[in-house]
Amino acid sequence: MQIEKFDTGLKGQESFKKLNITPQENFDNKLLVRGYINSIIKGGVSKLEANLDKSFSKEIKVNCFYPLNEFSGLQDFKDKFWTPLFEALPDIERREQVVIGGAFRDKIQVGSISILSGTFKKPLFGIKPNNKMVNLKCCEVHELKKNKIVESHILIDLLDLIFQTGINPIRKSRGSEGFWLNPINCDGVNFFEKDMKVSEESLDQSLTMQRSLNIKPELEAKSDKELKEKLINHPQSEFWHDKMIWYGPSGIGTTRTLEGFVDNHQLPFRKTFKERNYWKLGHYCELGDGKFSMTAGWHSIQAIYGSDDWLGYKATNKNITMRVMDFYHHDEGKIRENWVPIDLIHILSQIGIDIFKIIKK
Secondary structure, X not given: OOOOOXXXXXOOOOOOOOOOXXXXXXXXHHHHHHHHHHHHHHHOHHHHHHHHHHHEEEEEEEEEOOOOOEEEOHHHHHHHHHHHHHHHOOOOEEXXXXXXXXXXXXXXXXXXXXXXEEEOOOOEOXXXXXXXXXXXXXXXXXXXXXXXXXXXXXXXXXXXXXXXXXXXXXXXXXXXXXXXXXXXXXXXXXXXXXXXXXXXXXXXXXXXXXXXXXXXXXXXXXXHHHHHHHHHOOHHHHOEEEEEEEEOOOOOOEEEHHHHHHHHHHHHHHHHOOOEEOOOOOXXXXXXXXXXEEEEEEEEEEEEOOOOOOOOOOOOOOEEEEEEEEEEEXXXXXXXXXXXXXXXXXXXXXXXXXXHHHHHX
């Protein structure tokens, strides 16, 4: 089975002028964005307005998790996202796990995985507090222009927060719930890769693996046993490390090895979404940075919810879209780790499952 070669980036942007930045410029951009976000967190409410004004364009475009969704403007960003976050977690801290930078097409971008920790004191985005320490998985992509952030994509795993308060409003996860590990054998935050070839090879490996996912044995397999065998021997197997870890969002969970990934996520996902297009719109972000890479799409995956195999809910045959990021760590020539934030509550809302209505009961 041959892997098709095609452009996975956003469609309709063929006239862009490709940006090239040096490793030093990339490192400086990462330091700048890290400094902005960490200053906002450390400065708290008293310095919030000044820190936001220093970090973001007044016309900032924000793409957030459900139920915040998309909006624009610095005042709305403050009122809808930052102020509720500080009110809910007054002693909030931010701990970075992975920071990746680079240029994609005509955009300079910095992506990150972090944990926002604090004591959950007041309601947050419709979730009741438990007055205990909670840890929010937060994944971000920020676009820089003239040293200010002009567009942000933010996925916080609110389903994980709900689980931490002792409520489980959905079907049991197939994988393991809980904390995402830091990268193995590597500093995912402070590294400085001078060899651009290493960065290019990392991104090329993740994109080639992703293109292989367009090969769909689920359309011909006659049983789960046959489909599992075909997925284990699928062209994707060339790219995954023997001890790979796929860190999934809450509701799906984390799995180890290709077999675990197939059993706990990929096989049921493929059965539920046999009719799907991974790059209907395409990625807004594709970065390679040393032994790390990342891709991200905002409604890039469009699919028909065709069975109850993946999440356990009755098929609706509705067309749904997905907000997804993929962070990769490349080790020993393979993809060793893959952190995958997905806005699962947004997906559930599209098939008629209102998580916030459920947790109010």
